[in-house]
Amino acid sequence: MSDQLRGKIAIGMIWAAALFSLSVLILIIAYILIRGLPQVSLSFLLESPTDLGRSGGIFPAILGTLVLGLGALVIAVPLGIGSAIYLTEYTYPSRLTSIIRFGTESLAGVPSIIFGLFGFIFFVSYLKMSWSILAGSLTLALMILPTIIRTAEEAIRAVPQSYREVSFGMGATRWQMVTTVVLPTALPGILTGIILAFGRAVGETAAVIFTAGTALNIPISVFSPVRTMAVHFYILAVEGISLEKAYATGAVLIITVLLINIGANMLITRAVVRTGRK
């Protein structure tokens, strides 16, 4: 077999793999949208469910999803970016940093149901938060923390060393260097990680069902229990309440995640264009 032929076969296989992956993704999204979208209407989005979700809308679940996801970000983003800055800018590679890194990577590999059980035992029972937005957000925050640390660390590491040198050379303190040069340059990468993490939090069921509960009421405080769209979908489907409403919820969930992704991408592109890096 000639090298050229081998190259062509390789290209064909790579193409096929890419095409297959993409079509699976499109198939899943299309299936849920086709089955779910016809049920979605303005009233479905803005009304509370009645009869356990058999009829009515999913407004409390939409609200619950966003509140829980944002709550998780509020907790995890400062912690994650802080850890990433510490690991990259304030310490030299040592035993301690490799232990911290090993810890976060292990955390990333823990199944979400374990986070759910931990959150239930620690936040819900031991700290007596009961099923609540607070307990759910804390649990989700722990779950997405490794993603945020890892992506932020990579984005910060990708900032050219010369920027740091210039900044120090102009008389910056380490903290000034981090805030004026490193973070603005790493921002698009850090945001990408945050969006990824938010997507994971928004779609999560196992970690949430034990910690935020399944209440269908509109939450009034961080101590109120909530039901997320993913949990709502799960309950409607598993308990055979209404498959139509389940798919409709799924469709709304997918569109929510897509909208967040598109919006964030636009923000990132604008940030990159403004500094002239593209």
Next chain:
Amino acid sequence: MSEYISIKNLSVRFGSVEALKNVDLEIPRNQITTVFGPANSGKTVLMRAINRMIELSPTLQRSGDITINGESIFRPEVDVAVLRRRVSMVFALPTPLPMSIYENVIYGLRLMGEKNREKLDAQVQYGLEAAALWNEVRNRLHDPALSLSGGQQQRLCLARSLALDPDILLLDAPTAALDPISTAQIEETMIELKSRYTIILVPHNFHQGARVADRAAFFLGGECIEVGTVSQIFTAPRDSRTEDYVSGRFG
């Protein structure tokens, strides 16, 4: 000749690597002193010692002293931030920060907390004029700095240093990445600037040192082999190693 910067028996090590060995060097005010030699001869480390950038390395060991105007830069009460603004460095590769031209020039002033618009505008114009870039960018100060050409970027970096009104400029091979025309522009700028600043130049090749400098110091393997006026060093070197290097026998 009044000594301005005085380097006394300076040795610098990074872990097991000896970067500078017992260097003694006097640098006069308002002249261009070129520090030249082959790769790894300690030129850059010397520059980075004078604004204490070497201290960013965790394995640094230093002995000896550097004084500016008779005062040691290593005294505990010296604020490195102030020192680095007084002794400003331009790097070998153009290193504009990913912000606008204007923001780049005032970067150092911003770090100092300067907020007065008029002062900032004035320093931007001063820096860019001194770096011979003003006429090319005056109408697009708020464009991204990365949209400039390589030569313009390097002059922007020079302007960024000049906007701080330093006393000493450390130019570490500032034309290494530039074309001949941009190089000539930067060299002309350097000669114009020496009336106001004391310049230490690591040349991009020693011919550049011969063209623009007043004094020259030849470095080899972390040692300062010979110091003198440019004409003496390049035409009548006293040390055979200097002679071998400037006559092209090694390099």
